[in-house]
Amino acid sequence: xxxxxxxxxxxxxxxxxxxxxxxxxxxxxxxxxxxxxxxxxxxxxxxxxxxxxxxxxxxxxxxxxxxxxxxxxxxxxxxxxxxxxxxxxxxxxxxxxxxxxxxxxxxxxxxxxxxxxxxxxxxxxxxxxxxxxxxxxxxxxxxxxxxxxxxxxxxxxxxxxxxxxxxxxxxxxxxxxxxxxxxxxxxxxxxxxxxxxxxxxxxxxxxxxxxxxxxxxxxxxxxxxxxxxxxxxxxxxxxxxxxxxxxxxxxxxxxxxxxxxxxxxxxxxxxxxxxxxxxxxxxxxxxxxxxxxxxxxxxxxxxxxxxxxxxxxxxxxxxxxxxxxxxxxxxxxxxxxxxxxxxxxxxxxxxxxxxxxxxxxxxxxxxxxxxxxxxxxxxxxxxxxxxxxxxxxxxxxxxxxxxxxxxxxxxxxxxxxxxxxxxxxxxxxxxxxxxxxxxxxxxxxxxxxxxxxxxxxxxxxxxxxxxxxxxxxxxxxxxxxxxxxxxxxxx
Numbered sequence: 001x002x003x004x005x006x007x008x009x010x011x012x013x014x015x016x017x018x019x020x021x022x023x024x025x026x027x028x029x030x031x032x033x034x035x036x037x038x039x040x041x042x043x044x045x046x047x048x049x050x051x052x053x054x055x056x057x058x059x060x061x062x063x064x065x066x067x068x069x070x071x072x073x074x075x076x077x078x079x080x081x082x083x084x085x086x087x088x089x090x091x092x093x094x095x096x097x098x099x100x101x102x103x104x105x106x107x108x109x110x111x112x113x114x115x116x117x118x119x120x121x122x123x124x125x126x127x128x129x130x131x132x133x134x135x136x137x138x139x140x141x142x143x144x145x146x147x148x149x150x151x152x153x154x155x156x157x158x159x160x161x162x163x164x165x166x167x168x169x170x171x172x173x174x175x176x177x178x179x180x181x182x183x184x185x186x187x188x189x190x191x192x193x194x195x196x197x198x199x200x201x202x203x204x205x206x207x208x209x210x211x212x213x214x215x216x217x218x219x220x221x222x223x224x225x226x227x228x229x230x231x232x233x234x235x236x237x238x239x240x241x242x243x244x245x246x247x248x249x250x251x252x253x254x255x256x257x258x259x260x261x262x263x264x265x266x267x268x269x270x271x272x273x274x275x276x277x278x279x280x281x282x283x284x285x286x287x288x289x290x291x292x293x294x295x296x297x298x299x300x301x302x303x304x305x306x307x308x309x310x311x312x313x314x315x316x317x318x319x320x321x322x323x324x325x326x327x328x329x330x331x332x333x334x335x336x337x338x339x340x341x342x343x344x345x346x347x348x349x350x351x352x353x354x355x356x357x358x359x360x361x362x363x364x365x366x367x368x369x370x371x372x373x374x375x376x377x378x379x380x381x382x383x384x385x386x387x388x389x390x391x392x393x394x395x396x397x398x399x400x401x402x403x404x405x406x407x408x409x410x411x412x413x414x415x416x417x418x419x420x421x422x423x424x425x426x427x428x429x430x431x432x433x434x435x436x437x438x439x440x441x442x443x444x445x446x447x448x449x450x451x452x453x454x455x456x457x458x459x460x461x462x463x464x465x466x467x468x469x470x471x472x473x474x475x476x477x478x479x480x481x482x483x484x485x486x487x488x489x490x491x
Contacts, residue, residue, distance in 0.1 A: 267308060
């Protein structure tokens, strides 16, 4: 009997006789509640796995009984048995993965806890290795002591996860496991070690040196095109005509792929060709727009960049994607001189709702007087101004309300820091890659999503290949690189 069969039969055996049907009817509701509890810090986490493994009876809130927990631990330990081959270890891991795929959220939590708490480094060996290393500092034995300490710090958990990656679907299993694990971290610190181990392994396994840059076109397999529709995170794809427009001959779409997930783009970028920097998303998404002669285009606009795998959060390859795409485009289209984005400002409206009083207080008296006349209150309060901004689609071009909102956006993108990094997540990404804030555009995305996120504003981040390193140095000093046009919007 394999792992999945044994555990599956045990799971059925946990319920009292005559209650199997009743329990099955409650499965959906219980699973939903259990999944919610995983990330709820107010839900008590109960006994450690060590306490449960030594116990006889299962507490009410525990999914696996002590007996089944012990057997599950034995199955996990068998995966990393030094006496079995990689192939056999992978086969055993696949059996546990098959059980896991059918387990409830709370049963999965028990599995995470076992991996996290029962496969830690040997504390005695770590302590001895550290003492030896500290004693050897400055001596010829320092290198040997460092190697010994490194080996002591390698946990059995690392080996366990490596064995899961052996079977063909193993990488997919691990990425999905971490995606499910991440929301639970806030309410359950006991699984932090497992999550950190996964992130560390993914950082190596998904290094850009192992990724393949591939163009995605209308001629790509339909299953791949469908995944673009599924994962598009910036501008929703509304129809097959929409996706065909984005993949047409005068457009480009590139993605990074991993050999163990060959048909799954990890991240992709959509590119449009123009004569100048784009100021609105509408022409780029217009299916009826006339095709561009790409051989004559001077500007490449990156208008959508989407990560597809929640389980790879924290693994950075977006900056490398842009660099590789720029290199590819320059080789294919020598006339291209400008590389810029047309990006959303997803955190702006929410940020302004919290900080509008501060921004209004910092607004010069002259502009505040103009705002008062514009909104019809003397003197105007910040609430009056914020209420007037709900009518952004009707504001005239020279409206002081527009001027004030653009100034707030310039401050948000060019000055506002959280933990010494740009507050806006998209700004954090592009400025961290060496771009600069180039232009802010009014009414660039008046879709419901665009208005909800940023009052319809969008921004260009310019990738000046000669200044990327200089901009990164500015960021390291806590100063965000912005153009003179953006600086002119400051109050």
